[in-house]
Amino acid sequence: MDNKEKYRQLCKKETSIPIFSRDWWLDATAGEDNWDVVLVEKGGEIFASMPYMVTKRYIFTYLCQPILTQKLGPWIKYPPGQKYDRKLGYENEILKTLIEKLPKADIFSACFDYSITNWLPFYWQGFEETTLYTYVIEDLSDIEKIFKEMASDMRKNIRKAEKSVIVKECLDIELAYSLAQMTFDRQNMKIPYTLDLFKQISEACFAHNAGKIFIAEDSDGNQHGMSFMVYDENCAYYLIGGGNPEYRNSAAQDLLIWHMIKEAAKLTKKFDFEGTMLPMVNKTFRSFGTIQKSYHSLQKIYTKKYKISKLSQKFLQALME
Secondary structure, eight states, rough: HHHHHHHHHHHHHOSOOOOOGGGHHHHHTTTTTSSEEEEEEETTEEEEEEEEEEEEEEEEEEEOOOOOOOOOOEEEEOOOOHHHHHHHHHHHHHHHHHHHOOOSSSSEEEEEEETTOOOOHHHTTOOOOOOEEEEEEEOSSHHHHHHHHHHHHHHHHHHHHHEEEEEEOOHHHHHHHHHHHHEEEEEEEEOOOHHHHHHHHHHHHHHHHHHHEEEEEEESSEEEEEEEEEEEEEEEEEEEEEEEEGGGGGHHHHHHHHHHHHHTTTSSSSOOOOOOOOOHHHHHHHTTTOOOEEEEEEEEEHHHHHHHHHHHHHHHHHHHH
């Protein structure tokens, strides 16, 4: 049995593996033949894993994470009752082993779950880090408390939207995609994922009871917006949101997020807004009574040819400015 098959078996029984690292998610986002995994095993038991997508661009090989995948870092199984110093030492050894098992490539790039706070073994191996931020509601057990802890303006927006639209579950994948696309069209941007990929992810999530799509619709049948939530046993994630720019003032998107949070409370423990570094989006996510969480984005360039290529690109860009 190869590493991939062992990992598939692990994903079937280990609920602490985040949705973005599960085999079926990687099949849908990367393609069955475009990802692999390194494992740390002892006595036939898996104690750690780190999946990655393998992709080629020009002459370069990348180990990275698929689009619409927030994080794809290590998963570690800790022995029970470890003291902190022993746990940290154990973690260092596990991460060092995972790094050493990675295949040859020109570049590695991935974001880790915010629960992985120790990236020192990667630093010691020459990786570079960028700190990113997400926003999380850590306890979904008391919905009324969550609503009270929201910013007053957000509560007003939600009440306003409730007067003009209703939120319902949507199984029309093409309709949901068209609403998501409108957000990019408004900004004169190309949507970064295709309808086919959106369908693959949606259908995989539906098949594994791990995702729901919602739309906000008014009494005339106009769709104001959509949201796509994915979830596992421990957390729900705000994967995609979008809407018709004609109805931006209806506050439907705020209501859609609130509806996702309420639905997530029936299914899991936490709600992760999936992060942003954009000021306006940051303000919106904060308004839902969230806690800011930092997480690590790690990168390492392995080969001189890739470094030379990047330096050449920067030089040409400087000449054109």
